[in-house]
Amino acid sequence: MLAQLIVSGLAVGACYALLALAMVIIYKTSEVLNFAQGEMAMLSTFVAFTLLDAYHVPFHWAALLTFLFAILLGIFFEVVFLRQAKDPTVLGLIIITLGFEMILMGFAGWKWGPDQRSFPFPVSNIETYNFHGLVISKINFWTIVVSLALMFVLFLFFRYTKLGTAMRATQQNPIAARVMGIRTKRILSFTWALSSLIGAVAGMLIAALGILDPPMMMDPLLKGFAAGVLGGMTSLPGTAIGGAILGIIENLFGGYVSLAFKSVVAFAIIVLMLCIKPSGLLARHYVKKV
Amino acid sequence: MVKKSLFLMSGLLFITLLWMVPLVSAQAVRGVTDTEILIGQWGPQTGPAAPWGAVARGTDLLVRIINEEGGIHGRKIKYFLRDDSYQPAKTKAIAKEFVEQIGVFAVVGGVGVACGMTARDYLMENKVPWYGPVTGVYNWITPIQKYLFALYPLYDDEAFNLTGYLYEKLGYKKIAMFYQNDDYGKQGVMGVERYLLKKKIKLVEKVSAEVTDRDLSTHALKLKNSGAEAVIMWTMPTHAALILAETAKIGYKPQWATSNTLSDSALMMQITKGLWAGMINSFFGELPDSNHPLMVKYREWHKKLAPQERWGVFYYAGIIFAEPFFEGVRRAGRNLTPETWVKAMETLKNWQGIGPPVTYGPPNTPMDRQGGKHVFYGKVRADGSVERLTDWIQITK
Amino acid sequence: MGSILKVEDLSISFGGIKALNQVSFEVEKGMIYSIIGPNGAGKTTIFNCISGIYRPDGGRIFFNGEEITYLKPYQIARKGIARTFQNIELFSHMTTMDNLMLGRHLHMKTGVWRGATFIYKNSKAAKEEVAHRRKVEEIIDFLELQSARNHFVVNLPYGTRKLVELGRALALEPELILLDEPSAGMNMEEKGDLMFSIQDIRDDLGITVILVEHDMNLIMDISDRILALNYGTKIAEGLPEEIQKHPEVLKAYLGEEEKVAQS
């Protein structure tokens, strides 16, 4: 049972990590906590659902179109709402993302209604791979693979591409970056597009794991946020580790201690851990210069 | 500056507009005029509990059918549906709006225990008839309220009898329970445990899920490790779908059984990708494809009046929760007041629409205000249709 | 006159770089003591160690003979050490008056209950508040900040903000005040006024001053003693005239100038 709990925990953790990844990319470049992340992903997933269900588009085309939609949605939010904020406070930004979350949630409810649906996904959530008695459903397995692959690609992207370096520069000092000829506005739009895209991947996987309905991302998003914080909010490997730890702890706690408190134990642990290491697992702690 | 003042102006205009939402002045009997009867219902149309909102829209269909057929005693029904997002503070505001601003004759249905409980005393104090809260808990009948008639079969008794059916008729001795950790799920557990206590055995395992949980792999493992032959499930559709997928994943296939809350087999088959087949379900209303003459009629009207709605169980439950109310209105005659309505309701004896047979009486015991005392059992076939296993069975004495 | 501040072998390093390396010095009561050195020499770091913002890796700091090395900043303030900051750390959304009133924080007693419940003029909290406002007015007069009295400090010019910060430190009624580049961003006239203010602080208010400054004229004019640092190490200490001629100091500054010339 222990091994199985850990394996299932890893599978869930991979979903958390994916969402955390989407949040972290934005936080890295613009220090915005995007509470609308979950609903952006949900909306993208609904678009995919409509393409598949109502227009019978083949899955790969539907996925591609959905990714395109997610990218546009990310850019739309950045350009139409966030960019309009003059000298925003951290709180103001949070409120903007929360407001956008409500709009998206309302829109999805208005367009598709509140019913639960099953998301047609080519990989089954019931068929399993069996490794020496440990079972993992195909979709869980592929979720882990996808999140690791995405993490790796992003890592390379940030480290070695020109755009990635520009994004890092924008994060560390936006004014200097602008002086150096980096078009920070474009970088920001790009960041939102990228984040929304990753969110859409996560949304489709989560919908395929369970069911598709407007509130489907509420719980995963909070856990993703928690995983991101655990990993330090700025570190890509950190989010992977954070997600995995969170998933495993949750499952072990649920399995051996109490199912009732399973969903809040994560937060208790995070608070405790943050008290010991306030900047998360893998982030450097900056001392403010006076 | 211009942009900002425009923004502000439109904001102010909007707020004033909201203030002007039309009011209806009070009549001699609140909500009853020569030509109209006003009734209201709240239901979550937004937020996480929104799937339940279909009930309130189903009632709307029944109202339109009645109006199309000429109304009741020359009066048309005017129906007000308000969204409370499952937030009690809003429910109470809506109840006050119904009574004081719109001036309804009665409230019908209404989802949620906490939501309804904030409004119950207020409605009763103002002598507003309330028919059929959409939850099967004791809160509605204890203490006995003169103007409140409950319909929904009590979760507790339903679970008690479902366990009996599994234990006696189908011979399952190792029974586990999977429930949602709220008032609804807790009452299910109470009923199941009450039955097993009578037989002097225990649940082999009871596993609860929080309403917000979306990962049930641990729950599934616990159920599997218990080795139960049958699992009774007392959850909402989302958790039902998740737990079935998770147990299927680890190769655990017990006999599942569940409450009428999950009796929307078509929906459940769809969201569980077929795993719902074989489920033993209790039902408190006719099956969606039933040949019951009323069902045939309602389905025809549904196609005509509200084709955009799915003919799901939650939806036509809105009809079930309103039918006896309108029967009471009919029996009360042209002189409709809360008092005559209550008197008329108390004359219902084994009256049946598409729901369970309903009996009320003068309020001597709580059960005189509990209408739905029957369910029947069915088994879900592989194609999503339901094989009716029993006729209506009385579950509440 | 006895020593008011004694620093012994103070060391601190950040990520392997020694920001301070065994620096020792002693300040006597009633002095204007200056610390000079090129950028990155560790001047501000000394201030941060004294006021408790950094915890030194080694060494000890004594204030009036009492060790204060590992005390927290607010405890050190309570002992009687006030400071200003290089990059102005004012409470920007408060008025000048309120900024200075915060300096009186330690001398006031009003807590939550009294603060929330005083309504009438003769309540204890009101009386205390009024008494301390009177005190703050004196400081405002002293620094000639009347015109900025009720303005939010965000809107004030840089030089005035520097003065407000100085006033806030004075409001604490400290025995020792640490001024971190008080003249930065000021014009000649303002600098002149500031010089007199600093002297008045010592002479009229009897407060010992430690100064970190780049403006050599100002330092040489008003300092009683000077400490020169380079790369976190003490290179000289003495009277202004001695420092002016000290070969290490000249090298540190000239050396720097050479580098500047080359780049």
Next chain:
Amino acid sequence: MDIKRDYYEDIELFRSGTILVWSILFLIFLAIFPWLIQKYHPLGFSIYIANLIAVHAIVAIGLNILVGYTGQISLGHAGFFAIGAFTTVIPILKWDFPLFIALPIAGFISSIFGFILGLPALRLKGPYLAIATLGFGMTITTIIKHMEFFGGRMGLQAPKLEFLGTPLKDIHFYYLIMAIAVLMTIGAIKLMRTRVGRAFIAIRDSDIAAEAMGVNLTYYKTLSFAVSAFYTGVAGGLYAFILGFINPESFHLIMSITFLAMVVVGGLGSIMGSITGAALMTYLDIKLQAIQDLPAFGSALVVFSQKYMSVSGISNIAVIVYGLIMILIVLFEPLGIFGFWIRTKKYWKTWPF
């Protein structure tokens, strides 16, 4: 004129005659509101909304002390609200405490929890504090759900209140709530103008300088959480009686977010802003339910929904409008309604120019 003769005038509640007059007018308005409104709107509904607004205003003020004045973020105030509600109702139900004792006790219990939450907050900033407070709010409701002492999942019915043997009606309760709200507002205004309030603002603007000036960060940060929790706890206690029935399920994250929205929309660091923010957001939240019933606009919406969206989801328009209002206010009035008020005031003062 603007000449002050006495230092006391700076800290007076009413800094000028105009404010005094307006404040008195507002109090008179509150006192005769039930009488004013009954002509146009039946009593109970308006009184209920007014009560709800007053309670939300107390929460918003409390939250503003923490968020606007001290600069800490909290996504867990629904937790304090729940603590307040349950710890008010339970002593009254179980041990027959009178309300005026139970309510402050609830406030203090809540502030103890605030103090506890304040401890990790000492070391946490930004997203870290957000997640910690968010977790706190969720944990509190989960604990309440699982303790039968608190009525478990079933919730608790608030007892009927009596005063000298006569049961309190909504209208009596209105005056009680208003009195408490006014007192707590004055308390907050006063507190923010004295030593403690200055320390809070100092921590927000520059914690390093505050500490160097002798402000004990540990003490004042936790104090801010405690004061904020006290306000929220008292409000929670009143809320329980407004609703008449409390269930842990109602104190969810969305509630915390709504509180935060009230504060930001009203204006960070402004007590009056908190009150207007609470009033506006509560009013909209209730009133937007009936958006389809608006003349002309409503039926147009239905037609549009039928054509392009779904009719079953039409109520979601309210959510969309609510979210949009939140965004627009933050975008165009970063200081919230309070900021708008200040600008209008300036505009009128300098009017012909």
